Amino acid sequence: MNLNWSDVNWIFEPEGSLRDIYIKNVRAEDWIVLIDHLNQNYNIRYGPSIENKSINKIDKEYILKYFIDETAEMETKSASIFIDKIMINLHFFSDEEIEFDIDPKEINSNSDLEIIIEFMNDMSQILNKEAILTGEGESDYPLIAVDYGNKKIVLVTKEWM
Structure with missing residues (x-):
């Protein structure tokens, strides 16, 4: 892919907020596919990072139980995915939407942007x-959209805004 960092670097200008990656309209089956794929293909840290008690695989059964828990007594968990120097956090906020976030301070070049696009493309494909x-x-306001099935990658330039 031929990306022009100067056209989209404004998306990653640090101003105190994160950037989110969403995959909408998911079901439990999608979460199963996602968790299995991440556990098999990525460097993961799951659970609390205090005193290195985190593990390197997402506990799929726990997450699926968490989504249907009506007691509100289960602990909220998150996972971090490490690709080179970039950390992508996965949150289990909703069983209907997958949400990752990244710190824009970690995206500083065309190669960093390509890592994010490749990750989004991988998620879209699986x-x-x-x-x-x-x-x-x-x-509701995508700055980058990746749809593997339709072979679509759209990056919003500042002029479009």
Whole structure:
């Protein structure tokens, strides 16, 4: 892919908020595929990072139980995915939407951007759904959209805004 960092670097200008990657309209089956894929193909840290008690695999059974727990007594967990120097956090906020976040301070070059696009493309491919990158909490305003099935990658330039 031929990306022009100067056209999209504004997306990653640090201003105090994170960038989110969303995959919408998911079901439990999608979460199973996602967790299995991440556990098999990525460097993962799951659970609390205090005193190195985290593990390197996401506990799929725990997450699926968490989504249907009505007691609100289960502990919220998250996972971190490490690709080179970039950390992508996965949150288990909703069983209907997958949400990752990244710190824009970690995206500083064309090669960093390519890592994010490749990750989004991988998620889109395994789930057969579009992956979008947005400002923090702005899931209705994609800045980057990747749809593997439709062979689509759209990056919003500042002029489009």
